[in-house]
Amino acid sequence: MSFRTKLLAFFVVSIVAAVTLVAWGVAAYTRRGFEEFDRQRTDALVAQFRREFAQRGDEIAHRVQGIADSEATLRMAMDLTRPQADASQYYNDARGIAQTQQLDFVDIVGDDGTLISSFEWPARFGYKNDWVGLEPDWNSRGAFLRRVDMPDAVDLGLLAVRTVKVGERRLFVIGGQRLDQNFLGTLVLPEGMRVLLYRNLEQGFVPSELTDPRGTLSQPELFSSMITDVQQSRREAQRTIATGTPPTANSETFNAIPLAGRDNDLLAVLLVGSSRQSLIQMLNFIRALALLVGGGVILLGLMLGWWVSARVTRPIEKLAEGAREVAAGRWEARVQVRSRDEIGQLADAFNEMTRQLAEQRERLVQTERVAAWRELARRLAHELKNPLFPLQLTVENLQRARQQTPDQFDEVFFESTATLRAELENLKTIVSRFSDFAKMPPPEFERVDVNELVRSTVKLFEPQLAPVGRPPITPELYLDEGLPRPQADAILLRRALENLILNSLDAMPAGGTLTIRTAHRPGAVRLEVTDTGEGLTPEECARLFTPYYTNKRHGTGLGLAIVQSVVSDHNGRIEVESAPGAGATFRIELPTEQKLAVERPSSAEDRPMESRPAEPRLLPQPDPVNHP
Amino acid sequence: MAVFEANDSCWAGRPFVDKIGLTTGVSSDQQANAIAFDQADVVELPASDVRRAAQRGVRTASSDSVELFALVFEASRPAVQDAHFRQAISLAIDRSSIADVILQKQGIPAGSLLPNWISGYAHLFPVAADLPRARDLLAASARENSRSAPLVLLYDSGDAEAHAVADRVAVNLQEVGIKVQVSVQTANAKAKPMADVRLVRRRLAAPDPAAALSDLLDSLGEPAAEMGTTEQIYGAERAPIDAFRVIPLVHVSESYGLSPQVRDWMAPRWGGWDLADVWLGPSQAGGGNSP
Numbered sequence: 001m002s003f004r005t006k007l008l009a010f011f012v013v014s015i016v017a018a019v020t021l022v023a024w025g026v027a028a029y030t031r032r033g034f035e036e037f038d039r040q041r042t043d044a045l046v047a048q049f050r051r052e053f054a055q056r057g058d059e060i061a062h063r064v065q066g067i068a069d070s071e072a073t074l075r076m077a078m079d080l081t082r083p084q085a086d087a088s089q090y091y092n093d094a095r096g097i098a099q100t101q102q103l104d105f106v107d108i109v110g111d112d113g114t115l116i117s118s119f120e121w122p123a124r125f126g127y128k129n130d131w132v133g134l135e136p137d138w139n140s141r142g143a144f145l146r147r148v149d150m151p152d153a154v155d156l157g158l159l160a161v162r163t164v165k166v167g168e169r170r171l172f173v174i175g176g177q178r179l180d181q182n183f184l185g186t187l188v189l190p191e192g193m194r195v196l197l198y199r200n201l202e203q204g205f206v207p208s209e210l211t212d213p214r215g216t217l218s219q220p221e222l223f224s225s226m227i228t229d230v231q232q233s234r235r236e237a238q239r240t241i242a243t244g245t246p247p248t249a250n251s252e253t254f255n256a257i258p259l260a261g262r263d264n265d266l267l268a269v270l271l272v273g274s275s276r277q278s279l280i281q282m283l284n285f286i287r288a289l290a291l292l293v294g295g296g297v298i299l300l301g302l303m304l305g306w307w308v309s310a311r312v313t314r315p316i317e318k319l320a321e322g323a324r325e326v327a328a329g330r331w332e333a334r335v336q337v338r339s340r341d342e343i344g345q346l347a348d349a350f351n352e353m354t355r356q357l358a359e360q361r362e363r364l365v366q367t368e369r370v371a372a373w374r375e376l377a378r379r380l381a382h383e384l385k386n387p388l389f390p391l392q393l394t395v396e397n398l399q400r401a402r403q404q405t406p407d408q409f410d411e412v413f414f415e416s417t418a419t420l421r422a423e424l425e426n427l428k429t430i431v432s433r434f435s436d437f438a439k440m441p442p443p444e445f446e447r448v449d450v451n452e453l454v455r456s457t458v459k460l461f462e463p464q465l466a467p468v469g470r471p472p473i474t475p476e477l478y479l480d481e482g483l484p485r486p487q488a489d490a491i492l493l494r495r496a497l498e499n500l501i502l503n504s505l506d507a508m509p510a511g512g513t514l515t516i517r518t519a520h521r522p523g524a525v526r527l528e529v530t531d532t533g534e535g536l537t538p539e540e541c542a543r544l545f546t547p548y549y550t551n552k553r554h555g556t557g558l559g560l561a562i563v564q565s566v567v568s569d570h571n572g573r574i575e576v577e578s579a580p581g582a583g584a585t586f587r588i589e590l591p592t593e594q595k596l597a598v599e600r601p602s603s604a605e606d607r608p609m610e611s612r613p614a615e616p617r618l619l620p621q622p623d624p625v626n627h628p
Numbered sequence: 629m630a631v632f633e634a635n636d637s638c639w640a641g642r643p644f645v646d647k648i649g650l651t652t653g654v655s656s657d658q659q660a661n662a663i664a665f666d667q668a669d670v671v672e673l674p675a676s677d678v679r680r681a682a683q684r685g686v687r688t689a690s691s692d693s694v695e696l697f698a699l700v701f702e703a704s705r706p707a708v709q710d711a712h713f714r715q716a717i718s719l720a721i722d723r724s725s726i727a728d729v730i731l732q733k734q735g736i737p738a739g740s741l742l743p744n745w746i747s748g749y750a751h752l753f754p755v756a757a758d759l760p761r762a763r764d765l766l767a768a769s770a771r772e773n774s775r776s777a778p779l780v781l782l783y784d785s786g787d788a789e790a791h792a793v794a795d796r797v798a799v800n801l802q803e804v805g806i807k808v809q810v811s812v813q814t815a816n817a818k819a820k821p822m823a824d825v826r827l828v829r830r831r832l833a834a835p836d837p838a839a840a841l842s843d844l845l846d847s848l849g850e851p852a853a854e855m856g857t858t859e860q861i862y863g864a865e866r867a868p869i870d871a872f873r874v875i876p877l878v879h880v881s882e883s884y885g886l887s888p889q890v891r892d893w894m895a896p897r898w899g900g901w902d903l904a905d906v907w908l909g910p911s912q913a914g915g916g917n918s919p
Contacts, residue, residue, distance in 0.1 A: 088729040089679055123795035125729055126722075151795060151810065 004313040011305025019297050023290045030286050034279055038253065042238075042274040045193050046255045049272050052187055056177075057143030061160035063101045064175035065139075068162035073108075077164040077171035080110060087116045094119040101175065105148055105157045109172040121151055131262075132172045138163050145179065145259050145267045147201070155180070156199050156268055179268060185213035192278075194252075196271035198227050205231075210271075219243070223254070223271060230256045230269050240276065250277045315343040319350055331358040372547075379557070383430045387423040394419045437547070437558045443489030443569045445594050450525055451479040453490060454516055457497050464505055471511025478517040486525045486592040488570055493590075496566040499559040500529040500586050506552060507533030507584065523592060524572075530585040536578040544576060563588075570594070629654045629662055630670040632890065634908040642907040656788070660686075663885040666911070670890065670901070673883040675734030676789055687886040691899035693736050693743040693879030696830050697726070697793055699781075700848055700874050705824045707779060713769040714872035717825075719762035720804045721797055723755050727878045730792045735878035741844050741865050743879040745897070747837050749862055753869065753876070762804045778807035782823040785812045793877065794827045827877075835898050837861050848874055 001009075067073055076090055090108060094117035098106040106119040113128045135141065138161040148157040159176030177183055184195055196217065199209040205227050207220040226239045237256040252273040259268040315337040325333035331354060337347035394416045401412035458475050466472045504514050512532035519526040536544065543549050545564040550557035563586075567574045570590050578584035629651045634643035654662070659671035663686050673681055673688060682688050699717070701708045708714055723737035736743065739753030779801070783794040791812070798808035813826065833843035838855040841864060846852065850873070853864035868874040882899035889909040894902050 088732065089683075091729045091732070092676070092680065121795075121799075122792060123730075123799045126725055127799070151798065 002313075003316060004309050007309040007313060008305055011309060012302060015301030015305065016298055019294045019301070023294045027287060027290055031283055034282060038274070038276060038279050042253045042255065045190050045274050046257075046272050048190060049187070049193070049195065050257075052189070053270070054142075056183075056187070057158055057160070060103070060143045060158055060176055061162075063103060064160040064162045064173055067097055067101060067106070067175060068164050068173045073164055073171070073173060074166075076108070077166045077169070080116075080171060081166045081169050087114075088125075090117050091122070091125055093117045095122070098175075103175045104178040105159060105174065105176040107172075107174040109174065111169040111171065120148065120155075123151070124149075129172075129174075132161060132174065135161070138172070143176070145261050146176075147261070147267060148176075148178075154201055156201075158183070181211045181213050181215040184211070187213075192275045194273050194275075196223070196254075196273065198223070198269040198271065200231065200266050200268055204228070226254065226256055226271075227269055230258050231266060234258055234260070234266055241273075243273075250275065250280060252276060312343075315339060315347060319343075319347055322350060322354070326354055326357070331361065380434070384427065387426045387430070390423050391420060394423070433558060437562060440562070440565055440569075441492075443492050443566075445487040445489060447485040448488040448490045448493060449485055450488075450493075450518055450527060451481070451483055453494055454479060454497065454518065454527070457494055457501065458514075458516065460498075461501055461505070465514070470509070473505060473508055473511055474513045476513055476515045478515070480518050480520050483518050483520050483525060484592050486590050487594040488590060489566075492566045492569065496563040496588075497527075497529070499563045503559055503586075504529055504531035504533065504584075507531045512583075521589060524589045525592060527588045527590070528585055530583060532583045535580045535582045536576070536584055537580055541576050541578055545574075629659050629668045629672070631667075632669040632906070632908055643909075644905075644907045645903055648903075660885070663887060666887055669887045669908070670893075671885045673885045674789055675731040675880050675883060676792070677732070678734050678883045679732040681885050687888065687890070687893075688883055689886060689893055689895035690734065690881045690883040691895055692745050692897040693881050694832050694899045695880040695882070696738065696741060696743075696828075696832065696844070697735075697790070697877040697880065698738075698741070698828055698830070698848070698874055699797070699825050699877065700828050701825050701872070702823055703873070705822070707777070707824045710769045711872055712765045714875070716762040716765035716769060716804065717801060717806065718872055718875045719758045719765065720806070721800045721875070721877065722757045723877055726793055726796055730796055731789065731878060731880060734883060735880040738876040738879045740869065741874070741876055742832070742837055742841055746832070746835055746840060747861070747865070749858075752862075757800070759804060766804055766806065778809040780809050780811060780822060780824045781827060782811050782813040782825075783827040784829065785814050787829060789880075790827055790829055797827070797877075829880075841865055850874070 072093075076093070079085055080087060087110065094106040094108055097108075098104070098119035104120065106117075107115060107129065108117040109129045109132050110116050111133075113130045113133045115125050115127050115129050118124050132138075141161070143158050143160045146157055146159050148155045148159075156179040157176040158179055159174060162173050164171040164173065179197060179199070181197070184197055187195060189195060194212065196210060196212050199211075201209060205224045207224075210217055210220040210223060210227070222241050222243065226237055226241070230237050236258065238253065239256070240251050240253050242251045252275050254271050254273045257270040257272065258266050259270060261267045315335075318335045318337060322333045322335040333354060334351050335347045337344050398412060398416040401409050401416075405412075454477065458477065461475075464473075465475055501514065508514070508531050515528075515530040517526075517528040517530075519528075540551060545560050547557060547561040564574055567588055567590070571594060572588060572590040574586065574588050576584060576586050631649040631651075632645045633647035633649070635646035636643045638644050638646070651668075654671075656672070656674050656677060659668065660673070660677060660681060662668040663671045663681070664684060678688050678690065701714055723739075727733065727735035727737050737755040738750070739755040740747065740750040742750060744750035781794055781798060783790040791810075794810045798810050801808050811823070813823070828848065830844055830847055832840040834840050837858075838861055841861055842852065842855060845864065845868070848868070850868045853860065853867070855861045855864055869876065884893075884895070886893055889911050891907050891909050892905045894905060896902050
């Protein structure tokens with residue numbers, strides 16, 4: 001993921017998060033405000049309903065009081081105080097009273113609790129209504145809720161009781177209205193409010209006992225849990241119930257008001273509902289507006305973020321491109337940034353850095369070149385100095401024999417010329433070695449059987465492996481018979497292997513084991529040469545492939561340099577793994593296929609960076625502390 | 629409802645009734661209003677309204693008991709096959725309350741089919757309720773029969789007094805633990821529930837005991853019997869009552885309301901109208917009656 005993409009993603013996430021947080025906060029605050037308003041409105045409506053309900057109770061009590069205060073009732077009460085009074089003549093009076101007063105329940109009860117006349121159940125005359133005699137002062141009490149037995153059912157009535165007292169005897173007048181859908185229909189309710197009635201006549205929730213003024217309440221089960229809670233707690237409850245179609249279209253806040261009878265038994269639950277439709281519409285509008293505004297802000301933010309991220313990352317991309325060019329060797333690369341901010345300063349610093357790097361590299365090349373020439377001169381001087389000294393002594397010895405012993409001159413001459421010829425041959429060999437290194441031929445690739453090459457090369461070294469007068473060196477070959485035949489130059493490869501074997505033989509003057517392995521790797525062939533010699537220090541490993549570097553007494557320092565040159569020309573790589581006292585392993589990996597023809601540059605300095613020999617890699621040592 | 633018109637120039641010296649205008653299909657409430665507002669001369673009064681009409685100042689006239697309220701069990705219904713159960717029902721009913729309160733003392737508690745003024749032996753049939761014994765009989769019956777379904781009691785539609793009596797019977801039976809479903813018997817046979825027991829109201833056919841009983845038993849679905857002697861009549865009446873196939877409740881008289889100008893109205897014991905000596909006095913409202 002590019003920096004611009006990351007920056008854009010950061011902008012997007014930040015903007016979306018910020019807009020979402022603000023929208024959520026505004027929506028939550030607004031919702032809370034509206035719900036508080038709705039709660040206050042609902043409370044006001046419920047209070048208004050309570051007043052209406054209480055007023056209906058007062059009306060009933062007033063009507064019953066009117067019945068009790070009537071002259072007919074007073075005459076009845078006085079008549080019933082007579083001995084042998086005939087109460088049967090008042091059997092039908094309750095009906096007329098109920099029709100006149102528009103009451104659903106009218107009972108006239110004697111002093112002993114005997115029912116004299118009943119409107120709702122006339123046939124019960126003569127039976128006792130004992131409960132009515134338990135209250136000492138009915139006239140000071142208002143209306144109350146009570147179960148009313150009917151011929152074929154049980155009803156709920158909002159009743160009031162008044163007494164007419166004649167002497168010590170009382171006549172009870174009971175009147176009331178049925179608490180049913182008709183009663184609900186007569187209640188004056190504010191707009192947006194409705195009232196439901198649940199008659200709690202049986203245990204648990206009975207859906208058929210829940211009714212509304214129309215008597216056609218749908219989905220009564222919505223109120224099951226609320227009514228069950230009120231049945232258990234006997235306290236008011238408030239709940240919001242989704243009553244719309246679909247449920248999200250509307251909801252109502254219902255206040256459940258438990259209605260208890262005189263014995264504090266729960267007889268009914270009034271559900272006063274206040275519609276939240278206007279609130280829901282308002283909240284939906286606010287939500288839609290918030291989504292619209294939020295979406296617009298997010299879109300605007302995206303566009304702004306894209307523009308800002310492009311503006312910010314463009315100079316950084318230029319810097320990255322410049323760095324890539326420098327990494328590719330184009331030291332003259334420069335970054336053009338016009339801004340004067342930190343990015344501009346960074347670009348200036350980059351340009352200055354590349355300029356200084358180019359200068360330092362040029363100086364380093366010059367220094368290395370001088371050092372290489374000095375090393376070459378030193379090595380040449382050292383190599384040439386050894387045969388020159390015998391040459392000088394031989395010539396001086398020859399001159400001395402000519403002057404002092406002319407008779408023996410011929411003998412000396414022949415000995416001296418032999419010596420001169422030997423030393424000149426030695427000089428020729430030295431010059432030939434340097435010449436060979438300088439004139440490494442380019443490889444000519446062909447399919448090479450590496451295992452066969454290893455076997456034939458080791459065979460050539462059999463005399464050196466078992467020299468007379470020295471401990472023998474045991475060769476061990478572990479050759480992968482399924483090894484593919486890589487494209488390689490057999491002559492150069494043999495030359496590299498010979499140098500590695502020679503290097504190993506030199507490392508084991510006291511004898512040991514020379515192990516050569518071949519193995520197949522994906523797309524490559526591995527060749528390992530391992531000795532059991534004294535091993536190398538990390539510093540020696542680091543300089544091992546440097547030309548003319550040697551830690552041997554008579555070495556030229558060209559053997560491993562030649563090996564590395566051959567491996568590099570084959571587009572392979574070489575590494576050494578060694579530790580003091582643990583021998584050394586030289587590991588070569590050659591690709592099985594050569595994709596490009598390798599043109600050998602005339603000199604190391606003129607080679608492009610890509611085609612230069614791979615730097616030898618020093619593998620990590622088991623314990624660098626113990627083997628510095 | 630009848631409106632009389634007199635012949636003011638009658639040769640007998642009094643304005644005897646000369647024309648009678650009859651209006652049928654008038655409800656009892658309308659008849660009560662008509663007599664109260666002097667818009668009719670004679671109206672039929674339900675027994676339950678006689679006292680109230682009298683309290684309002686309406687002249688009333690009543691016959692002896694000529695109608696019978698009784699419960700008749702449907703023999704084919706399994707719920708009422710047990711005689712103990714039927715006896716318990718008979719003992720649970722408070723006939724006095726029906727006669728005195730619902731019928732406003734215009735009825736007489738009945739244990740027999742024929743009233744005493746016709747048969748002379750009606751006092752031999754007990755009428756008193758016995759709730760403890762009714763409960764005992766019901767308990768014995770309940771051990772044999774499980775009656776979870778309510779007893780269906782039918783009464784004739786349009787008869788407010790029958791409705792009131794049926795409701796009272798239901799209350800009495802519920803007191804001893806018998807659930808009763810009171811239903812109205814309509815002309816629509818399909819809508820008629822399967823009755824276990826019916827409340828019937830029968831007018832006696834004649835003041836003669838044999839003729840009245842024979843007609844009554846026939847209308848109640850009881851088999852005909854020999855009624856040559858008083859003993860045979862008594863036995864024939866006793867049989868359905870002792871088997872509790874029929875439970876007499878009350879005997880009811882026939883009552884009329886009379887306007888103030890109706891004079892010399894002689895109420896026959898057997899009910900009906902005897903207009904031979906009836907004449908019309910001057911109207912108290914100043915205007916004459918007109919149909």
